[in-house]
Amino acid sequence: MESTEKDILRGGQFLVKETNCEDIFTPEDFSEEQRMMKEAVTEFVDREIWPNKPRFEAKDYALTESCMRKAGEMGFLSISVPTEYGGMGMGFVDTMLVCDYISGATGSFSTAFGAHTGIGTMPITLYGTEEQKQKYVPKLATGEWFGSYCLTEPSAGSDANSGKTKAVLSEDGKSYKITGQKMWISNAGFCSLMIVFARIEDDKNITGFIVEYDKNNPNGITMGEEEHKLGIRASSTRQVFFNDTVVPFENMLSTRGNGFKIAMNALNVGRIKLAAACLDAQRRVISESVKYANERIQFNTPISSFGAIRQKIAEMATNCWVGETASYRAAKNIEDRIILRQNNGKDSHQEAELKGVEEYAIECSILKVAVSEYTQRCTDEGIQIFGGMGFSEDTPIESAWRDARIARIYEGTNEINRMLSIGMLIKKAMKGHVDLLGPATAVANELTGIPNFDVQDFSELFSEEKSIIANLKKLFLMVAGAALQKYGEKIEEEQQLMLAASDILIQIYIAESAILRAEKIAKKEGEANAKEQIAMAKLNLFHAIDVIETAGKHSIISFSTGDEQRMMLMGLKRYIKYVNMPNIIELRNIIASKIIKENKYCF
Incomplete structure (x- = not known):
């Protein structure tokens, strides 16, 4: 029987309504397909990641990148990507399950995986135009390209909308030039694509952009050194500097001034997936x-x-x-x-x-x-x-x-x-x-x-x-x-x-x-x-x-x-x-x- 809106509690309603045990989903309810997926992910972690923990702790960033490519070959990067963009098009529980079991061996790989599949890929699948999705999502789904997410700045952490990075429209209206500094950027060392947030003129809210990155043609993008961190040591984390980085007008993500909403919704998904991780x-x-x-x-x-x-x-x-x-x-x-x-x-x-x-x-x-x-x-x-x-x-x-x-x-x-x-x-x-x-x-x-x-x-x-x-x-x-x-x-x-x-x-x-x-x-x-x-x-x-x-x-x-x-x-x-x-x-x-x-x- 199909669920109706009355059958499903709205967010927060658990506080004022009673729930029967039959109405909640538990891991005991995993389907056969979900159990097989769990076993496949666990086997991958036991084979590729767990035995190499010392290398991760020794800041072997190349190993993180290599394991991410193997995860892409296994299809793990594409679980939530719609089939029309080269993904598996599976449900939200499936994406949680993969995020859960792929994260068991090391926080370094877990962070790289989460940054790529969540805040690196998801904003395009959810907010991108059809052209943007066709162009970028298949590459991200297979691991041909890796994504990163450039939101945080030295003066904009929890107050994400206060970022000072600027986007200036060109005279011919065909592109923007982005200038600013981002920090704590996961996957920065091996990414090919960045979701970058910048402010146009004196807009109240920031705007999102899809920015390609090629080491051989950096387009005004420079990277800081790898951060030395307490943990997640083989997760590539760098500052990223933009100096008149040219971004085509059509690479604006969603609409002007909608960046803060994109960032907040990306964080909602990121939060529950972090719990899974x-x-x-x-x-x-x-x-x-x-x-x-x-x-x-x-x-x-x-x-x-x-x-x-x-x-x-x-x-x-x-x-x-x-x-x-x-x-x-x-x-x-x-x-x-x-x-x-x-x-x-x-x-x-x-x-x-x-x-x-x-x-x-x-x-x-x-x-x-x-x-x-x-x-x-x-x-x-x-x-x-x-x-x-x-x-x-x-x-x-x-x-x-x-x-x-x-x-x-x-x-x-x-x-x-x-x-x-x-x-x-x-x-x-x-x-x-x-x-x-x-x-x-x-x-x-x-x-x-x-x-x-x-x-x-x-x-x-x-x-x-x-x-x-x-x-x-x-x-x-x-x-x-x-x-x-x-x-x-x-x-x-x-x-x-x-x-x-x-x-x-x-x-x-x-x-x-x-x-x-x-x-x-x-x-x-x-x-x-x-x-x-x-x-x-x-x-x-x-x-x-x-x-x-x-x-x-x-x-x-x-x-x-x-x-x-x-x-x-x-x-x-x-x-x-x-x-x-x-x-x-x-x-x-x-x-x-x-x-x-x-x-x-x-x-």
């Missing part, structure tokens, strides 16, 4: 850590039998699993929205994809923040499990830790994305796309009303956890509603409040996703066969409540006083309350035992 890195770190813990003998016993190590393994696995869960949930929502818009005949493929991703910009920001932070924790704990060896370049954990650090910075820093998620939610509410006012009013009435003292039946699997999730949503509405009432449109100036609110929002989305996936598995396989997944969902919720309690308390006491403050603090206590507190040590042992026995991450 952090997943297999975690799986591999966990597997390497468990193998080491099983082999490392101290006090005549493997360290994997020690409770302190088992706790780390369980927490690492839980974070990886819940991040994966939420990422594929959102990816399928985006895919369904794209298909729906196409089937309704409202949009072309490129318009449907643009609007489909834009619809879930909140979820994209949530995932970028959550999964990048899970990855940093995972690699940090991996070093701790390896002990002194983890600090050595002889083990893969040290480089994984360094590579993970950039994920919290690029595609918009996590601080920017936290504030964006709340800002976008408020805008959606104002447009009527997400009804926050009605539910927030109901929560306010509930707080001043007589509490319900009826004993609830929590005998069914996850019945209490689902009740808690519903209450956590009320908690968000209580805090956000009161803050909005006090600050109004100036709420975005209260950055610390925005950050706290986003922490609550992130935890709700991740925790709900995990509960629904575990429930779906249990219904299909039986609770006994899903005990580890059930344990991970419960463990994650327990931690989510801790984060939410802290963020909620800090928010409430910072903007309220007197009776209002006391009422909201009582509401906070009510909404985070367990009836049956889970045994956290038992949950961790269930998770760790399975991984230690399998000697790898196995979910």
Whole structure:
């Protein structure tokens, strides 16, 4: 049966609507074709990239370029490219899957792959004219050419629209001359094409251009030296200087002044794909850590039998699993929205994809923040499990830790994305796309009303956890509603409040996703066969409540006083309350035992 718009939650609606486990997509739902693709990508990484980690760490940029060409030959660069431009024309979930599993071995290759397929190729497929797409996309899809994305400048980072690079129209109107400086440009050392953003005259917004680059005929383009970076060492990263670089008029991307919109939409896609690109890195770190813990003998016993190590393994696995869960949930929502818009005949493929991703910009920001932070924790704990060896370049954990650090910075820093998620939610509410006012009013009435003292039946699997999730949503509405009432449109100036609110929002989305996936598995396989997944969902919720309690308390006491403050603090206590507190040590042992026995991450 075809999905209708009523069946698919709009972006941000997870906060005010209930979702059934049958309605979310999980990795257990991969088709046979998707499983084959996963195996092909994993085999490629194990053959071409993982054995060469020392060469990547030694800044072997030629190896990165060579592996990218091989990825092109395998078809991995063309997954999301429409078939009419030489691509495979596969769905959004497929592109997430490839991005996920191709990113497991090294951040250097992951960054090169993501920069090329995402922000290097995608702006042309989504915004280019038919002539531009026919000319450039087939070369990018095969790996004949590689793409880069020139947005950031010394004075324009998070404030991307403040760039000073200029584009001046020639007297005959046939070309533009671009002059300016760009920095942190991934793939700069081996690219043949750049997506460049520049300002025409005194336009309010920047404009995008497709700029060809030939080392033998540089056309006013010069490259800085390779940057020396903490991580992603074999990812070519250079400054790019433009000095009267001539660009044909027909190489303007989209329309004049539309560059900022192109940049923002490219970042939305980049954010969810960055989350995907952090997943297999975690799986591999966990597997390497468990193998080491099983082999490392101290006090005549493997360290994997020690409770302190088992706790780390369980927490690492839980974070990886819940991040994966939420990422594929959102990816399928985006895919369904794209298909729906196409089937309704409202949009072309490129318009449907643009609007489909834009619809879930909140979820994209949530995932970028959550999964990048899970990855940093995972690699940090991996070093701790390896002990002194983890600090050595002889083990893969040290480089994984360094590579993970950039994920919290690029595609918009996590601080920017936290504030964006709340800002976008408020805008959606104002447009009527997400009804926050009605539910927030109901929560306010509930707080001043007589509490319900009826004993609830929590005998069914996850019945209490689902009740808690519903209450956590009320908690968000209580805090956000009161803050909005006090600050109004100036709420975005209260950055610390925005950050706290986003922490609550992130935890709700991740925790709900995990509960629904575990429930779906249990219904299909039986609770006994899903005990580890059930344990991970419960463990994650327990931690989510801790984060939410802290963020909620800090928010409430910072903007309220007197009776209002006391009422909201009582509401906070009510909404985070367990009836049956889970045994956290038992949950961790269930998770760790399975991984230690399998000697790898196995979910």
